[in-house]
Structures are given as structure tokens and as C-alpha cells.
Amino acid sequence: MFIKRSFQIAFSAFIVLLLLNQALNQHLENLIAILLLLPALIASYSAIMHLDFVKKPAFLLVVTVLCTALNLLLLLYVALRFQINDVSDPLNVQIKATELLHGNQNWHSNFDGSQEYFYVYPNLVFFTILISKVMVFAQSVGLSIQLALRLMNFFLLAMVTIFTLLTSWRLSKNIRALASTAVILLFYPVMYLYPNMVTYTDTWAISCTTVVFYLVAVVLTSQRRLVIVGANLALILVYGLLYAIKPNMVILLPAVLSLIFMTFFLKMPEKWRVVLIAISLALGIVMATMTTKSLASSNGYSQSAQKKIALPTTHWINMGLNPFGSSGKGAYDSNDESLDIERKLEKKTYLTMDSIKDRLQMLGLAGWFKLALDKSQTLLGTPLFGFGRYASGYDQAPGYYLHHQVMLTTFFTIIATTTVLLVGGQLLIKVWQPYENQPITTNQRAFTYLIGLAAIGLTIFHTFIWEVEPRYFLPMLYPVITLIGMVGGVQRLPALKIVQLQVNVNWTKLLVWPIASILFLELTLSSAKSIPGIAYGNMEYPIRLEILQPVKAPVELRFSLPVPETVNVLKVNIRPEPGQRVSLSTGQQLIPRNGHYTLEKRFAANQNVEIFIHRDDTKTKRPLILYRQPPLYKQLFHGSSVTIDGQRYYLPYEMDIYDRKPFELLDVNNSPVLR
Structure with a gap:
């Protein structure tokens, strides 16, 4: 009981932190509109669920198909019609990938006339080679490279939607849970996240993480040994790819190891399945490490040069402790980077460790926790919407959007934040009472534990230890906000039933909140039109x-x-x-x-x-x-x-x-x- 309650408290604290950061990050007008939308949506949902035909499986199946189709069409439209002229790192990757395509394997290219970019950031070498292979494939089938990369982004985004739905069905086998997940994904599609509008690591990381969790669900639920073996083999490959692209997702391995500890003490029947998952993840890391080094060397990348130039681990910890970073508290700082590059060249990396000690002493324990809370605002609260994330540099975008980009950004921000708050609030209740009458199944509980542990671990890592950027939490964002659909949906929540009893008394009251919400939303969006772009x-x-x-x-x-x-x-x-x-x-x-x-x-x-x-x-x-x-x-x-x-x-x-x-x-x- 102690372990279970400890997890509930820790996961609840994470959810509350996520919800507070999302809410407090909004301007006052946006927050008022969101607070009006929340009861309006809850009241409307309760009223709709009173209708008999809504409860029929055929209707829920139609809702699932329509929501999924609209979601995929929306992702395709954005992938083909919206394109940001990639800046900085994404552009570096594309230029080098193009050079690899033409046989230029010289990785010693100056960045800003001074530093060796890919030797300072060796984690991007594998991804650059991967993109070059996509370019080679595009040429082999007669596609233009740009169209191929856009279609690549679409398929990766579509995989998030498809595999999240498959995971929901695998865990629940319930059409209502599937429909719930489809609706959530429609209101919070992956297109809202700005890195998905550029060719970079985040799109691949979100997609691979979704597939990893689906394979975990298969291992937890399947009764056929052949399927379990196949899922674990696939898990090695997919997690190896995920780790090679986004190394911070190593957090899944300690999360699974913690889950093993919990399963033995809670006497969960899935403990040996979880052990298999842990072995697969460990093998994935080994495979990724060996494969990426071999692949990099075969493409002309020098491992010896990397050892001489690559920044030490202390560099990222040092930036994470910087309360005055040029990109925000504990975020990337150009001054820290320049100093650490000089220290590396002069073989004085111990000065970076001295800087860490000085910053810890300056912050003190209270300051360290305060900095972690500030960094959590960046990690969990900063809007990550591609629409308007970069105010210029569009290679292609509809004229209507360009004229109204700030207004549309405000609208998408309100809808997305409302979705996160609504789903997160329900998830917070389900952490303590998954169902009112029907207990949660053991494999659903194990899956919830794994997502919770990984989300908590990733948050602690980037707020207390490492540098922070909003996009670093993206791989775990969709598993968290769709967890309510993945593991439930069979029974309505107690909170919704209370609202349902109240709104049934008078239908006039049901119309008050939606009308007030729409009116205030219109006022909020109108005020956003005056902001330049x-x-x-x-x-x-x-x-x-x-x-x-x-x-x-x-x-x-x-x-x-x-x-x-x-x-x-x-x-x-x-x-x-x-x-x-x-x-x-x-x-x-x-x-x-x-x-x-x-x-x-x-x-x-x-x-x-x-x-x-x-x-x-x-x-x-x-x-x-x-x-x-x-x-x-x-x-x-x-x-x-x-x-x-x-x-x-x-x-x-x-x-x-x-x-x-x-x-x-x-x-x-x-x-x-x-x-």
C-alpha cells in the first residue's frame, strides 16, 4: 500500500504541476476564456451522454472513424501547406544531409567561423545520416527531396495518432475508450507542436515513443508467446532508434526498472513481462550505441575528433543551473557554450565543474528548488504550437493564416490548453479512483505506472539536473494527456456525474455557459488581432x-x-x-x-x-x-x-x-x- 500511495502522490504532484504551468502560462484574457470553456464542455458532454443513441457502439465507432479521418487530413494539410524555413540546428542537419547525398563526407565544417558543429553536438550525427537516407530514397522513387521530407513528417505525425488509438484499444478493448482517445487527439493534434513543422529530431522522437508504448501494451496484454517475442524484438529496434535520435529518452529504462521493483512488492502478475520489457530496452540501447558508431564511421565521421571536441556532460548540467541563461532560466546559453568550448580546447574542463559548484553554492537549496520550479514552467507550461512559434521565415503558408496568425495562435492555444486541463483533471481523479465500480485491470495499472514513472523521471531530470527546453518533454506529452482514453472510458467519472445531475434540472442553464464561453472567446480573439506579426x-x-x-x-x-x-x-x-x-x-x-x-x-x-x-x-x-x-x-x-x-x-x-x-x-x- 505504501508503494502504491507513494506513486499516486508523486504522479498527482506531477499532474498538478503540469496543469498549473499550463494555466499560469496564459494571459488573463485567455485564462478567463479557458475557465469558461471548461464547465461549458463538461456540461455539454454530460447532456450529450444522456442521449440513448450516443451510447451505442455503432455511433461510437462512427465518432472514432470521423475524428481519426479529420485528424489525419488536418496533419496532411499542415505538412503540405505550412512549412517554416528551418533555422539553426534543423538547417544544419539538412545541409549536411544534402552534402552526404552528394558524397561529401567531410564533417569538419565551421559553425559561425569558429566551432566544429557536429563534433560539438555528436548526438545529431546519426539523425543527419538518417535524413540523408530519406533523401536517397526520395531520389530512387522519383520524388523531390522537399516533398519527401514533408511526407515523412506527415507519416510520423500520423503514426502518433494511429498508434495511440491502437494502444487505447489494446489496453481497454472498449469502443468508448477508443472514441474518447480519438476525440482528445482531434482537439490536441500533433500539429500544434512547433518542432513538427521543421525537419528535426522531435517529430521522430514523438512517433517512436508512441510506437514503443504500443509495443509495451502488446507485451503486457498478449496471451500468445509468439506475439510477445515478436513485440519484444520490435521493441529493441524501435527503442534503439528512439535512443539514437533522442538520448534523453533513456529515462524509459530506469522507469521500467522502478516498475519491476513495484510489481514484485505489489505482487502484480505482469512482473515477468515487465522484466522482458526492461531487457528489450537495455538491448535497444546497446544496439543503438554500436550501430550509430559504426554508421557514423562509415560516413566519414571521426570518433577520435569527437573525443577531442565534444563537450563534457558537465556542460549541460552547468547550463541547467544557470539562472540567467540567454534563452531562459536553466536553458541553452551561448556564453556557457562558448566558455566550455574554450575550456575543452585548452584542456581546462575542470573549470566547468568549478562553475557548477559555484552556482550550487550561490543558489543554495531553496534557490535550487526555485530554479527547478521556474524550469518546470519552460518544460511543462510554455506553449509549443507551430502556428506562430516563429513569426517569420515561412516557406509556404496560406495567406489567411499570415494575416491572422496571432489570432489563430491564440485560438489554438486556448483550445489546446483547455484540452490539457480537462483531460489532466480527469486523469488526476482516475489516479485515485480509476473506476467507480469496476476495478482497473492489472495490465492497465502497470501501463499507467510506467507512463507516470517516465513522466516524473523526465521532469525531474530536466528541472533539477539538465538544461531545459520546452520540446524536451514532447515524447511523453501525448502518452500523458491520452492516458485517460488509453486505460479507461468505460465508466463516467464521479465529477461528471455530479455535473450531469445539476444540468438535467434545467436545460436553460445548460446554454448559459456555452454562450458565455463563445462570447468571451470572441472578445479574446478580437483583442489578439492588434498584435503585429x-x-x-x-x-x-x-x-x-x-x-x-x-x-x-x-x-x-x-x-x-x-x-x-x-x-x-x-x-x-x-x-x-x-x-x-x-x-x-x-x-x-x-x-x-x-x-x-x-x-x-x-x-x-x-x-x-x-x-x-x-x-x-x-x-x-x-x-x-x-x-x-x-x-x-x-x-x-x-x-x-x-x-x-x-x-x-x-x-x-x-x-x-x-x-x-x-x-x-x-x-x-x-x-x-x-x-
Whole structure:
């Protein structure tokens, strides 16, 4: 009983932390709208469940099929129509994968002119090789590489939906639980998470984690030995792939080992199945370690160079203890990284350990816990919605979205947070009372324990020990928020029954909450329209290739910049110089301001803006900084180019849709660097 109660308390504390962080992260208007939506949805659900046809299996099956179909169509639409011009790490990976495709196996490429990117971050080598193999496959079947990567993202996102539903069915064998899971996934689809709109490790990690948990469910529930053996073999392969792509998911192994301890003390019949799962996970790590080293070496990656350049483990712990990180408390910090790279080169890595000791002493025990709580806000509370996560750099997006991206971001944030709070609240009740009359099955209990232990472990790891980023919890997010559908749905919760008794008294009361919710939601979304956003432009890409290059430019340069949507501000990101003028074809000059040239003017959609740059050789002494198009499979930059010394160069510029706030308030170039 002590072990069971300890888990219930710990998992409940995690759920409460998740719900509080989600709620407190919202603006006041959003939070009021959410608090109105919650009782409205509960009341509507209780009223709907009174209808006899809703309880029929045929109806629930139709709901499941429709929700799943809409979910998959939505994911496909987003994968094909929304694409962010990948920045930083994702772009590094794609450029190197393209080079591998063309036989260039030189991994010694400078990052920002100083560091060896893939030797500083060796965990990305396997993923880069994996993406290059996808590119090879695309060429072999006649697909363009960009279309292949988009379809790859769609299939990975679709796997999250499909395998979550399969897991729910495997554990419950109940159509109501399946329908409940399908509805949750429809209101909280994977497209809300911004890393899934770029080609990076997170999409693969979320998908592989979902498959891992499905295979765990098969091992826990199957009565056929052949199926159990096959599921464990598949588990070795899938978990090995997951570990190779996202090493922090090693947390699943100590979670399973803790579950073994619990099963023996609680005398659970699944204990030997859990032991098999633990063995499979351990073999997966061994297989991943051996395979990735061999694969990396065969693709020209030097293991000896990695030992010389790769940062020590203490680097990530040191950043995790930084209360003043450039990307947030305990998050990635460029100063810590630069210092640790220098310490590595000078063979003074002990200075990083000294920094850890100093920070622990400075924080003290109370400060350490306070920092962990602040980091939990980043890990569990920061919205992770692809819509609006990066305000610029869209390679492709519908015009309506560009015009209303802030309003739509607010809407998706409200819906997603409401879903998390509603599902999390029900899960909190089920932790203590899984069913009202019918006890939870033992394999469902074991599965719940495993998810709970892994979620708690991952949270502790990234809040108390390691550096933190919002996307680090993504692999465990969907198992947690869909747990209510996976392990239950047979009986309605006591809280819902209480509400049901109240709303049955008077149908008029049932309409009050939904109407009030819709009205306040409309007011909240309307207020969000006044916030400015970036429509278009050539972003600054902080990647290892020297895309920004100094150029000895001729006296006059001309660029033609497309205007896909009506905008109000044009900013040309070249530094002002004496004797240099930037103007439109009409002769109207852009104003030098804060290191760039700006013009506030309404530019109509579907036209080209002609930009002229005139440089007086007698006064301008420094070269012009322009973008150089790298040898990549997709076009990074918009607008016409100029050819200088046989190289094509593009103009750094941005366009702002709104004119209600000064352009300088936007902080686009300081978007968080993905790690």
C-alpha cells in the first residue's frame, strides 16, 4: 500500500504541476476564456451522454472513424501547406544531409567561423545520416527531396495518432475508450507542436515513443508467446532508434526498472513481462550505441575528433543551473557554450565543474528548488504550437493564416490548453479512483505506472539536473494527456456525474455557459488581432556555412522583392554606411535606423518592390553583407539575386503585415536556438 500511495502522490504532484504551468502560462484574457470553456464542455458532454443513441457502439465507432479521418487530413494539410524555413540546428542537419547525398563526407565544417558543429553536438550525427537516407530514397522513387521530407513528417505525425488509438484499444478493448482517445487527439493534434513543422529530431522522437508504448501494451496484454517475442524484438529496434535520435529518452529504462521493483512488492502478475520489457530496452540501447558508431564511421565521421571536441556532460548540467541563461532560466546559453568550448580546447574542463559548484553554492537549496520550479514552467507550461512559434521565415503558408496568425495562435492555444486541463483533471481523479465500480485491470495499472514513472523521471531530470527546453518533454506529452482514453472510458467519472445531475434540472442553464464561453472567446480573439506579426522575408540563418558574406559590391545594385500579402513596413537588413543610399524605384529613400533601413508604407499584395542600393566608392569603406545561396535542395531566400564574381547573392529583408505597433518592438532575430 505504501508503494502504491507513494506513486499516486508523486504522479498527482506531477499532474498538478503540469496543469498549473499550463494555466499560469496564459494571459488573463485567455485564462478567463479557458475557465469558461471548461464547465461549458463538461456540461455539454454530460447532456450529450444522456442521449440513448450516443451510447451505442455503432455511433461510437462512427465518432472514432470521423475524428481519426479529420485528424489525419488536418496533419496532411499542415505538412503540405505550412512549412517554416528551418533555422539553426534543423538547417544544419539538412545541409549536411544534402552534402552526404552528394558524397561529401567531410564533417569538419565551421559553425559561425569558429566551432566544429557536429563534433560539438555528436548526438545529431546519426539523425543527419538518417535524413540523408530519406533523401536517397526520395531520389530512387522519383520524388523531390522537399516533398519527401514533408511526407515523412506527415507519416510520423500520423503514426502518433494511429498508434495511440491502437494502444487505447489494446489496453481497454472498449469502443468508448477508443472514441474518447480519438476525440482528445482531434482537439490536441500533433500539429500544434512547433518542432513538427521543421525537419528535426522531435517529430521522430514523438512517433517512436508512441510506437514503443504500443509495443509495451502488446507485451503486457498478449496471451500468445509468439506475439510477445515478436513485440519484444520490435521493441529493441524501435527503442534503439528512439535512443539514437533522442538520448534523453533513456529515462524509459530506469522507469521500467522502478516498475519491476513495484510489481514484485505489489505482487502484480505482469512482473515477468515487465522484466522482458526492461531487457528489450537495455538491448535497444546497446544496439543503438554500436550501430550509430559504426554508421557514423562509415560516413566519414571521426570518433577520435569527437573525443577531442565534444563537450563534457558537465556542460549541460552547468547550463541547467544557470539562472540567467540567454534563452531562459536553466536553458541553452551561448556564453556557457562558448566558455566550455574554450575550456575543452585548452584542456581546462575542470573549470566547468568549478562553475557548477559555484552556482550550487550561490543558489543554495531553496534557490535550487526555485530554479527547478521556474524550469518546470519552460518544460511543462510554455506553449509549443507551430502556428506562430516563429513569426517569420515561412516557406509556404496560406495567406489567411499570415494575416491572422496571432489570432489563430491564440485560438489554438486556448483550445489546446483547455484540452490539457480537462483531460489532466480527469486523469488526476482516475489516479485515485480509476473506476467507480469496476476495478482497473492489472495490465492497465502497470501501463499507467510506467507512463507516470517516465513522466516524473523526465521532469525531474530536466528541472533539477539538465538544461531545459520546452520540446524536451514532447515524447511523453501525448502518452500523458491520452492516458485517460488509453486505460479507461468505460465508466463516467464521479465529477461528471455530479455535473450531469445539476444540468438535467434545467436545460436553460445548460446554454448559459456555452454562450458565455463563445462570447468571451470572441472578445479574446478580437483583442489578439492588434498584435503585429512578420509576414515574409529572408531571415538570418545562424548556421555553420557562411551564408552571410561580405561582398565588394558595385556602385549600384538592384533587387526585386515579392510581396505575397499586403504589408505596411519594409526593413532592409544591411548596415547604414556614409555614402550609401537605399531607395525604391520611385526614388523614395529608406530611413537608416538601428543598424538597418526602414520604410513604413503600404505595399499591396501580388506585386514586386524594386530596391536600389547606391554606394559611393569614395565614402563607403566596408563591404556589403549579403546572403549567399548554399548548395541546398530547397530555396532559402526570396526575391531576385545579383551575381558578383560568379556567385549569386540575396538581400536580407523583412516585411511586416501590421502597422499598429513600431516594427522595432519585434524580436525576430533573437528567436531561441534549437538544441
